[in-house]
Amino acid sequence: MQHLMTSLRCYGIGVKPQTENDIPRLSKLLRIPILWTPGDFAFTYAIPDSIGRSFIGLPAKAKGIDLQFKAFHEFGHILSGHVGDEPEILWYDKLSRDKREIEADAVALIALMPVGSDWQDIRTSRFGVRLYNERLRLYFTYGI
Numbered sequence: 001m002q003h004l005m006t007s008l009r010c011y012g013i014g015v016k017p018q019t020e021n022d023i024p025r026l027s028k029l030l031r032i033p034i035l036w037t038p039g040d041f042a043f044t045y046a047i048p049d050s051i052g053r054s055f056i057g058l059p060a061k062a063k064g065i066d067l068q069f070k071a072f073h074e075f076g077h078i079l080s081g082h083v084g085d086e087p088e089i090l091w092y093d094k095l096s097r098d099k100r101e102i103e104a105d106a107v108a109l110i111a112l113m114p115v116g117s118d119w120q121d122i123r124t125s126r127f128g129v130r131l132y133n134e135r136l137r138l139y140f141t142y143g144i
């Protein structure tokens with residue numbers, strides 16, 4: 001996890017709270033194009049480097065904390081190295097307890113609420129309160 005944290009900091013994640021403006025910035029920096037999709041679904045299309053570039057899909061109608069969490073979750077898959085030997089679609093599923101989904105959630109939580117920043121602002125909706133509680137659990141369990 002420490003190695004991942006170091007690599008995340010190279011992209012500003014865990015340094016300061018990421019915002020909606022950081023979504024196109026990271027897309028450009030990581031060279032991960034965003035496909036804006038109809039409907040509610042978000043996903044990472046993970047393609048091994050030998051074949052081509054991965055991309056992420058985000059719901060065009062999502063906004064605010066919902067969009068930010070989904071975007072940094074999907075970037076989290078890429079940054080955590082969840083790209084196998086075969087092309088694969090990782091569907092966003094907040095209820096999944098798959099290890100890769102948990103890791104991607106952790107990256108998103110750290111992106112939105114780095115240690116040292118004020119986490120109170122996120123609690124403006126039920127989803128925000130849920131993320132805040134998950135962030136506290138991550139901090140107290142792993143110290144990150």
Ligand SMILES: [Zn+2]
Pocket residue numbers: 073074077090091092093100101104
């Ligand atoms: Zn995922």
